[in-house]
Amino acid sequence: MHLPSFLALAGIGFAMIELPPTPTAAAPALPGAVQSLVDSGKFVGAVELVAGRDRVLGVATAGYADLAAHRPSRADDLFWIASMSKPITATALMMLVDEGKVKLDDPVEKYLPEFKDVRLKEVTSDGREILRRPAHPITVRNLLSHTSGLAPRTPLELPHIDALSLRDNVRIYPLIPLAFEPGSRYQYSNAGINTVGRIIELVSGMPYEEFLQTRIFTPLGMTDTTFWPSAAQVGRLAKSYRKDLETGAWTELEVDQLSYPLTDRRRGPCPAGGLFSTAADVSLFGRMILNGGSYLGRHYLSAAAVKEMTSVQTGDLPLTPPDDAGYGFGWLVARQLPGRPAPASLGTFGHGGAYSTRLTIDPVQGLVTVLMVQRAETPPQVRADAGEVLRQAVLADYGR
Numbered sequence: 001m002h003l004p005s006f007l008a009l010a011g012i013g014f015a016m017i018e019l020p021p022t023p024t025a026a027a028p029a030l031p032g033a034v035q036s037l038v039d040s041g042k043f044v045g046a047v048e049l050v051a052g053r054d055r056v057l058g059v060a061t062a063g064y065a066d067l068a069a070h071r072p073s074r075a076d077d078l079f080w081i082a083s084m085s086k087p088i089t090a091t092a093l094m095m096l097v098d099e100g101k102v103k104l105d106d107p108v109e110k111y112l113p114e115f116k117d118v119r120l121k122e123v124t125s126d127g128r129e130i131l132r133r134p135a136h137p138i139t140v141r142n143l144l145s146h147t148s149g150l151a152p153r154t155p156l157e158l159p160h161i162d163a164l165s166l167r168d169n170v171r172i173y174p175l176i177p178l179a180f181e182p183g184s185r186y187q188y189s190n191a192g193i194n195t196v197g198r199i200i201e202l203v204s205g206m207p208y209e210e211f212l213q214t215r216i217f218t219p220l221g222m223t224d225t226t227f228w229p230s231a232a233q234v235g236r237l238a239k240s241y242r243k244d245l246e247t248g249a250w251t252e253l254e255v256d257q258l259s260y261p262l263t264d265r266r267r268g269p270c271p272a273g274g275l276f277s278t279a280a281d282v283s284l285f286g287r288m289i290l291n292g293g294s295y296l297g298r299h300y301l302s303a304a305a306v307k308e309m310t311s312v313q314t315g316d317l318p319l320t321p322p323d324d325a326g327y328g329f330g331w332l333v334a335r336q337l338p339g340r341p342a343p344a345s346l347g348t349f350g351h352g353g354a355y356s357t358r359l360t361i362d363p364v365q366g367l368v369t370v371l372m373v374q375r376a377e378t379p380p381q382v383r384a385d386a387g388e389v390l391r392q393a394v395l396a397d398y399g400r
Contacts, residue, residue, distance in 0.1 A: 031060040033393035037373075038063035042386050043356070044241045044250055045073035047372040049279040050394060053291055056283065058397060065238040067250060075279060077238045078229060079372045080255050082273045082353030086193050087309075088285060089271040090144055090330025092211055093196050094305040101203050104144070104308075107137035111199045114174050120149065121177035131177055138182045140199065143192040144329035145313040149178030150191040160259045161190065162227075162267040162274055166208055169268065170198040186317040186327060190272035193330070197271030209269045219298060220288060222281040227269040229262050229276050237262075237276070240355060240374040253376060257354065273354065279370045282359050286368035290361050310349045310361075356383060369394065 034048045045063030049056060061073040096102040102111075109115040115138060119131040134149070142148040154172050156164060164172075173191045180187070201208040209227055217225050224233060241250045254260060258274070259267055268274075288294065289310075293301030312326030312333050319325055319332075326335045331349040350360035356378040358371040371390065 029393040029396035030058045031062070033389050034060040035062040036389055037386050041243070041248060042382050043373045043375050045077075045238060045373070047073055047075055047077060047079075047279045047370075048390060049075075049283050049368075049370040049372075050398070051283045051287055051368040051370075053287060053366055054296070056280070059279065065236075067239065067241070068252065073238065074236075076224070076236060077372065078224060078233050078236045078276050078278055079238050079357055079374055080240070080258070080353070080355060081275050081277045081282065081357050081372075082257070082355060084277075084282065084351050084353045084357055084359055085271060085273050085275040087289075087330035087351050087359070088212065088216065088275065089193055089197055089200070090309055091285075091289070091301060092200050092208075092216065093140070093144065094301055094309055094329065095215060096200065096203050098302050098305050102140060102199065104141040105139050107139055108143065108148075108195065108199070109137055111202055112170065112174075112195070114171060118174040119177050120181065121179070134178060134181055136182060138178075140196070141313065141329075142182045143196050143199075145327050146186050146188050146192055147183050147314060147317070148189060148192045148195075149180045149182050149185070149187070150189045150195070151176050151179065152188060153190050157190070159256060161257050161270045161272070162259055165268045166194065166198055166201070166271070170195050186314050186319055190270070193272035194270065197269075200271075207269075208271060216285070216300070219300070220284045220295065222277070222284055225275060225277040225281045225285075227274045227276070228265045228267065231263055233276070234262055238372070238374045240376060242376045245379075255355075256376065279372045282370045282372075283368050286359055286361050286370065290363060290366065290368055310347070310363075352383075356386075358387075367394070367398070 030048060034046050037043050037046050043063060044067050045065050047061050050058045059075050061075055063073050065071050065073045065077045093102065097104060118138065120134045122130050122132055124130055138148045150173055154176060156172060157169065173195060197208045200211055204211050229237065239252050240255055242253055243250055288300055289306060292303040293299065293306045309329040310331050310333060311328055312335050313329060314327045319327060324334060325332045328349060332351055334348040347364065348360065348362045350358060352358045355374045355376055357373060360369045
């Protein structure tokens with residue numbers, strides 16, 4: 001996958017885009033582009049939002065939030081954003097870094113002593129499996145960049161990531177052998193980001209979810225972002241669907257990684273993938289990051305922290321997929337590959353969710369784009385095709 005493919009997934013182009021000088025209504029090309037995603041059978045329903053640094057530039061909806069009830073998609077529909085929770089968790093941690101309460105190169109065992117006993121699984125030359133201490137401890141930096149060696153998920157997090165409390169989940173992680181030496185490889189790890197969430201609550205002295213609410217959601221006005229949607233919010237939840245690739249039929253399903261009812265606050269908050277939100281709420285978070293950690297006169301994060309988060313932290317380590325990106329802290333970051341020319345939008349970053357939601361931020365073009373859909377097991381080519389359709393719409397509406 002090359003850089004245009006990465007940007008297509010993000011729903012934004014890699015050519016230079018000039019924003020209009022004044023806000024506009026829903027742009028002419030955007031509604032048609034979103035409708036085409038439904039008409040072509042890629043999604044049952046979709047919400048697409050495009051924002052600049054301080055305002056929403058366009059919103060379009062198409063299809064259904066509930067196919068059986070024929071309830072049309074609306075701009076305020078609620079979605080499970082899954083792994084789009086990760087950059088929010090990373091932002092919360094970087095707030096503590098700004099305050100000098102956490103250092104990125106601190107060993108995790110400084111905050112969680114049980115990590116002193118972590119072991120690495122190794123196969124000897126004669127085929128025996130042994131456990132040994134890693135050459136150096138896992139650091140906070142390793143957790144944030146998916147280079148810790150921690151398992152993606154533990155057996156106790158299958159099938160539901162919210163079955164246990166955050167405290168109990170994180171106590172289990174050091175009992176499972178590492179897959180590799182910390183820092184030597186990239187392996188996407190919910191366990192790593194969940195451990196970041198536990199550090200946040202230990203250092204801040206408040207529950208992880210309370211820290212997010214107090215420091216991010218309430219100040220930004222993210223009134224619909226939560227781990228536990230209320231009954232009223234559940235009424236606005238877009239239904240999730242899986243498509244039969246042979247027949248083309250859609251099957252409604254519950255969010256397969258979460259336990260029900262969703263309103264039950266006994267479900268554990270999952271820093272790596274438990275949040276629900278709306279397109280408008282996600283765009284508020286994106287605009288704050290786009291503005292270097294500030295929004296509408298309020299300071300959340302230093303510009304240096306934002307730069308650290310949105311810079312490639314994984315060096316030349318391969319990410320599969322895509323090969324046109326590196327990982328920062330909670331963000332997938334477009335990068336220049338050896339032997340290829342630098343693209344106009346080098347440094348575009350974003351993150352997606354399991355059901356094909358997507359937040360993308362392009363600091364060169366000054367755009368935040370949010371795609372909200374709920375399709376399980378979306379084929380990579382479908383994601384790429386959808387991204388290209390949206391890219392063309394953004395160019396048509398906001399480019400020259």
